Amino acid sequence: MNIAIPHRPDTHAETRLAQLAAQARSDLAMLDYATRPWVLPRQWNGQTIPDVVIIGAGQSGLVLGHTLKRRGVGNILLLDRNPEGYEGVWETYARNYEIRSPKTITGADLGIPSLSIQSWFVARHGQEAWDAIDRVPRVDWMNYLRWYRDIADLPIRNGVNVVDVDYDADGVTLSLDTGETIRTRYVVFATGMEGGGDWIVPDPIRNALPDHMYNHSCEVYDSDRLRGKDVGILGAGASAFDSSVAALESGARRVDTFMRRTQIGLLDLVREFETGGYLNHSHELSDETKWELGTFLTGLSQAPAEHHFNKALSFSNFKFWNGAPWDKVAYDDGKAVVTTPRGVFKLDHVIAATGVTVDLSIRPELRRLAGDALLWRDRFTPPDGDMSAGRLKLPYLDRDYRLQQRVPGAAPGIERLFIFNALATLSMGGLSAVSISGHRFGVPRIASGLTRALFLDQEDQLIPTLREFDTPSIQLTPYARAMLGMDD
Structure with a gap:
């Protein structure tokens, strides 16, 4: 068992981290094909509104925001209630020495080695220190996320709480505890384990x-x-x-x-689920299997x-x-x-x-949708017929993590809300929302859901936009213009 190891003071660590940051930015630039902005702006009361607001700028929100940016959706905003650098659990209430995932975990890196936790840790502490650990110390993980935030360079507002989420067919309106409102096209709840209720x-x-x-x-x-x-x-x-x-x-x-x-x-069954099959496809399991899996995990x-x-x-x-x-x-x-x-x-x-209780009505930002969203109890009857199980209060999401209307036509706009927190666990088959191990597969899927929605929103503008395109790919010389009869 490898646990805490002493890290000797290293006067060269900051230099190595700066060099790694430069390498990561260079790698991102090298892979910038199809990353330029493509979403046509939308106006509200004369102002351009964000295309996506992500509530929560911890690890899930950061990785999703960076993924959207890399897909050409840069007009986004992340909101977090904690001060800058203290998003998430790692230096607020978490008390574990190490994170629970193995050190080989990937996902935040977007497939770019220079963005990985291993590259950061080796730059910070050295290869020998990396070889000596099985899991990343919690404080190091938080410092990695701070470094990652700087590389991702996302628009983030800290120290604000969302107290109400209203929606209609054209967009979503967020009310903040500052008295402000923010209009956006789509919203993602990336609010962690307690994001669907509260600790009990x-x-x-x-x-x-x-x-x-x-x-x-x-x-x-x-x-x-x-x-x-x-x-x-x-x-x-x-x-x-x-x-x-x-x-x-x-x-x-x-x-x-x-x-x-x-x-x-004594079983850490989560590690058994960390396979490309389960993490990539668990959301496609039947409702019956998802329910049985949830029952099994609840009883374990x-x-x-x-x-x-x-x-x-x-x-x-x-x-x-x-x-x-x-x-x-x-x-x-x-x-x-x-x-x-x-x-x-x-x-x-x-x-x-x-643990945590699931109750949408006790969270201010979820109260409005608590009565409008399709829940598991609306679509599924447990094999034993007992409709009292708490899991039935979880929202019944589509494959893109999106809420659905309980009564068709009664809550237009609720499909503009995406759930990337613990409320998604049953619909997604377990791990692909809140676990670090789910990021590699879950983040690309929810990002695809958002970009698909944004792209199809502007389908009617596709041809008119192409017709307005008038930038020639060849700059004609006077001779070429004369040869082509374009001087008249």
């Missing part, structure tokens, strides 16, 4: 404890607050162990991690990251309790009192590593 803290915790005594594992909070405290963590997945290690390294007196199941999951306890699993176990003040659901949570004399089949625990702080 179970009711027994929320109802019993004061707010200051608990956090969700995917919240931004200062782990140093846990110094000297007895901490209880509910859950046994990757984020549970990430939170356990963060608390232990911050000086928690004791950390107890609890899981309902009797056996911890995903293995925690190996480095944090072993790191947690290395602390003498860490204890893992399996077969220990929280039957009761109470608040007594400043303590969280948790009753489980394996005992009663008094805790100073609780962390819920309990």
Whole structure:
């Protein structure tokens, strides 16, 4: 197992990174065939509007925006609620040392080696450091994305939230928390795992404890607050162990991690799906197979990251309790009192590593479409006939990640909205929206959906535009003009 390795200070790293950036720009220029702008501009209230707005400028939004630019769609805008350089999870609430994907992951590079994570890492840390790791450290991944953003050179606005999305047959209107509105032709939601709802803290915790005594594992909070405290963590997945290690390294007196199941999951099934067959074609599976696959994955306890699993176990003040659901949570004399089949625990702080809920209505930017979009429950009845499963609330997307109308003709313009976050998982067969491993195949497909829509939008202008073309490919000399009888 290869885990953390020391990176010696390297005074030449910045020079090598600058040279790599120059190489990447040169490679992009060398491959610029068919990248010039071709989309005819659209006006709204006398102003040219963006052709595509991408909500979210983390890794998915960046790679999609760059792909569109490379396909000649440069009139785009990316919006992100976080400050510049802190888009996504990597330096906000993620606490894992390494990203979970193998270091050989590709996709953001668009097939150009100089844009790859390997090229960046070697330039930053050296070939020996690259050879020594199995996965890229989280902070390095974020620094790579910052470097990538500079190379991609996309129009990005940080520090803004989209609070409403309205749509009609001619376009989409976004309302921002700044009071501004932005009119655009198409919108992509690239808002990550929580993009279709919110991280969920179970009711027994929320109802019993004061707010200051608990956090969700995917919240931004200062782990140093846990110094000297007895901490209880509910859950046994990757984020549970990430939170356990963060608390232990911050000086928690004791950390107890609890899981309902009797056996911890040790399988990393996601890696088994990382094949050209599955990643490229999972969206074409039948609804029945997609549903069965979703049922299987829901019932499978995903293995925690190996480095944090072993790191947690290395602390003498860490204890893992399996077969220990929280039957009761109470608040007594400043303590969280948790009753489980394996005992009663008094805790100073609780962390819920309990995943995300799907509920379009609780996200301001999705509320309007929650009643208009075709959902899985509108098209599919589970084999057991149980229509209460939460996955039925997911939108039923077309093959291009696009929303569809629940009632034909009742919500014109909803097909202008593309979903490239966790809401796409069921329709796309699993990984091709939120996983880094899905970018190589998912990004080109959603980009093709957008460029197809933009191109067909201007079909009626194709011939008139060609008729107006009057730039000759040959500059005639006076002699040639005379020979051709063009002097009259």
